[in-house]
Amino acid sequence: MNIAVCVKQVPDASEVKIDKATGTMVREGVPAILNPFDAYAVEEAVRLKEKHGGKVFAVTMGPPQAGEVLRHVVAMGADDVMLISDRAFAGADTWATSYTLGLGLKKLVPLDLVICGKQAIDGDTAQVGPGVAENLGLPFIAYVRKIVDMSDGRMKVERLIEDGYEVVEVSLPAVITVVKEINAPRMPSLKGKMKAKSLDIKPLSAEAIGAEAEKIGLVGSPTKVMKVFSPPSKGNRERIDGAPQEQAARLAEKLREMKVI
Amino acid sequence: MPIIVKVDVCVGCEACVNECPFGAIEMKDEKAVIGDKCTLCGTCVDICPSFAIEMADEPKTAPTEDLSAYNGVWVFAEQRNNKIVSVTYELLGEGRRLADSRGEELSAVLFGTGMDAEAKSLIEAGADRVYQVGAPLLNEFHEDAYADALSQLIKKYKPEIVLAGATSIGRAFVPIVATRVRTGLTADCTALDIDAESKNLLQTRPAFGGNIMATIACPNNRPQMATVRPGVMKRLPPDAARTGEIIKETPVSPLTSRTKLLETIEEAGHKINISEAEIIVSGGRGMGEKGFELLREIAEILGGVVGATRAAVDSGWMPYPHQIGQTGRTVSPRLYIACGISGAIQHLAGMQSSDMIIAINKDPNAPIFNVADIGIVGDVFEVLPAFAKKLKEMRG
Numbered sequence: 334m335n336i337a338v339c340v341k342q343v344p345d346a347s348e349v350k351i352d353k354a355t356g357t358m359v360r361e362g363v364p365a366i367l368n369p370f371d372a373y374a375v376e377e378a379v380r381l382k383e384k385h386g387g388k389v390f391a392v393t394m395g396p397p398q399a400g401e402v403l404r405h406v407v408a409m410g411a412d413d414v415m416l417i418s419d420r421a422f423a424g425a426d427t428w429a430t431s432y433t434l435g436l437g438l439k440k441l442v443p444l445d446l447v448i449c450g451k452q453a454i455d456g457d458t459a460q461v462g463p464g465v466a467e468n469l470g471l472p473f474i475a476y477v478r479k480i481v482d483m484s485d486g487r488m489k490v491e492r493l494i495e496d497g498y499e500v501v502e503v504s505l506p507a508v509i510t511v512v513k514e515i516n517a518p519r520m521p522s523l524k525g526k527m528k529a530k531s532l533d534i535k536p537l538s539a540e541a542i543g544a545e546a547e548k549i550g551l552v553g554s555p556t557k558v559m560k561v562f563s564p565p566s567k568g569n570r571e572r573i574d575g576a577p578q579e580q581a582a583r584l585a586e587k588l589r590e591m592k593v594i
Numbered sequence: 595m596p597i598i599v600k601v602d603v604c605v606g607c608e609a610c611v612n613e614c615p616f617g618a619i620e621m622k623d624e625k626a627v628i629g630d631k632c633t634l635c636g637t638c639v640d641i642c643p644s645f646a647i648e649m650a651d652e653p654k655t656a657p658t659e660d661l662s663a664y665n666g667v668w669v670f671a672e673q674r675n676n677k678i679v680s681v682t683y684e685l686l687g688e689g690r691r692l693a694d695s696r697g698e699e700l701s702a703v704l705f706g707t708g709m710d711a712e713a714k715s716l717i718e719a720g721a722d723r724v725y726q727v728g729a730p731l732l733n734e735f736h737e738d739a740y741a742d743a744l745s746q747l748i749k750k751y752k753p754e755i756v757l758a759g760a761t762s763i764g765r766a767f768v769p770i771v772a773t774r775v776r777t778g779l780t781a782d783c784t785a786l787d788i789d790a791e792s793k794n795l796l797q798t799r800p801a802f803g804g805n806i807m808a809t810i811a812c813p814n815n816r817p818q819m820a821t822v823r824p825g826v827m828k829r830l831p832p833d834a835a836r837t838g839e840i841i842k843e844t845p846v847s848p849l850t851s852r853t854k855l856l857e858t859i860e861e862a863g864h865k866i867n868i869s870e871a872e873i874i875v876s877g878g879r880g881m882g883e884k885g886f887e888l889l890r891e892i893a894e895i896l897g898g899v900v901g902a903t904r905a906a907v908d909s910g911w912m913p914y915p916h917q918i919g920q921t922g923r924t925v926s927p928r929l930y931i932a933c934g935i936s937g938a939i940q941h942l943a944g945m946q947s948s949d950m951i952i953a954i955n956k957d958p959n960a961p962i963f964n965v966a967d968i969g970i971v972g973d974v975f976e977v978l979p980a981f982a983k984k985l986k987e988m989r990g
Contacts, residue, residue: 497915
């Protein structure tokens with residue numbers, strides 16, 4: 334069983350602070366980490382490998398320093414990595430990213446399964462997983478919370494929906510995105526860390542993966558960012574002071590004014 | 595200026611300032627700004643460790659096909675168990691506004707058999723036309739079949755704009771469609787508008803857990819596609835007198851699916867859709883298991899549902915479908931009451947676009963108060979029981 338995991342390096346949200354004066358996000362000095370959702374994808378892939386045998390490949394697209402997340406993933410149990418890195422990829426939106434990752438994945442041995450985290454915590458789009466599936470021509474299932482069974486080229490999964498879940502069967506190979514509920518990612522092992530440290534990561538260029546220039550990076554991206562701004566700050570901030578009884582009474586009164594009750 | 599600094603990517607490291615041979619770059623608000631001395635040598639493009647500086651490549655991004663062939667605003671009418679989900683009506687309200695401002699028609703796309711009454715309800719909610727694909731395979735959600743059916747319709751009719759709900763269905767299959775028809779898709783939008791000059795769709799969405807907002811356009815590809823967060827747009831009052839056209843469509847090539855739906859299970863005792871709730875009473879670590887009983891009581895009185903932070907879910911006080919925040923659901927209800935929630939950035943990411951936020955916490959410095967419209971510094975176990983009692987009195 335050969336499984337690929339798509340991962341992304343993102344700024345650590347728990348280290349992001351908001352500048353109280355300007356209301357903008359302070360990004361300076363924020364460490365870059367493995368996208369938290371991708372850790373569930375890696376864990377699930379490693380568990381499947383432990384159960385069924387095979388290999389886990391981790392793939393990322395990003396600047397050269399994105400190789401660091403690949404080391405982390407190897408420390409968690411991935412066998413091989415692919416860093417797709419070229420200045421020509423800069424500015425890629427989800428369309429161009431899906432195309433690029435798809436080309437990288439096609440270079441790997443026949444894959445049985447591709448797992449992605451449900452979304453990245455910086456962009457929050459959740460579009461690259463399905464985009465990769467389409468580029469590979471594979472079936473796709475989003476928001477998987479459990480892999481129930483895997484046999485005879487088919488896989489049975491539970492997929493999260495708004496008010497519960499669905500049990501869905503899919504033919505392999507397939508692409509899935511996974512949610513937090515699926516597992517508890519392991520800490521990197523000492524042995525894994527040693528392996529990660531000695532890892533030689535050779536970036537693959539646009540040419541190496543055979544990318545068409547008009548489909549990658551900023552040029553290949555249909556969407557353009559016109560403006561980035563801080564969310565409007567809340568006006569009319571109000572504080573209810575007093576004894577608990579009094580606070581409760583005034584709050585209830587507010588809700589009546591708002592016609593909530 | 596053909597060299598651009600992507601301000602959302604620039605980390606303010608000043609590497610470019612130091613390396614620029616012409617001293618043309620300075621820092622402004624901790625972002626690199628390229629000044630008049632720039633000779634377009636490209637040193638900064640190469641030196642930037644964050645890939646935040648780029649040579650703009652304008653001519654290459656020109657449209658590759660005739661965009662004027664595209665016309666009209668479409669709304670994907672999502673259904674579950676033959677019932678239209680509410681975000682569809684919200685999108686028809688917003689779609690009507692966008693179509694009117696472009697002077698075009700609004701159409702809805704409806705999948706599944708036995709949906710004639712629903713098709714009519716879409717016209718009453720603002721649609722001029724409904725494309726109805728009555729294939730039995732579309733009664734349930736299948737990524738393959740949904741993506742095929744919508745892609746085929748887009749290629750046939752060439753709509754200018756396509757909107758869908760940012761639901762578990764919309765966010766799963768609409769990206770496949772956008773990839774296939776080679777166009778842009780903006781996820782989870784909270785505001786839409788038509789640019790006065792270019793007439794392009796301006797799509798505004800939160801990113802980075804709601805800490806920044808970005809306005810996105812899709813200037814050279816059609817259709818312009820967006821998924822829109824439920825609960826943000828306003829539906830129109832249904833108008834039974836409205837008339838429109840219902841067109842029965844047959845897929846050009848037969849629909850197939852590589853997935854098979856075996857079972858649908860509603861989460862035991864918690865048949866709620868927290869993303870569509872109008873009122874959410876939410877609790878964090880400060881509530882404890884007993885505290886959630888109190889929240890359930892208050893939610894019931896208010897006709898709302900109970901939400902929880904990751905800490906509360908991890909402690910087993912509430913099941914995962916109730917989790918709000920970065921690793922849970924994103925919600926934007928009319929009223930969000932945060933009880934015993936400190937307001938970690940990951941939680942704020944999931945709820946800060948709520949219309950009205952009320953926070954109750956004993957720590958006056960808790961970050962939750964930074965996003966709250968009404969703040970109460972106090973012990974939840976003193977304030978909430980009194981609050982519940984008062985609400986019951988009011989209700990009579």
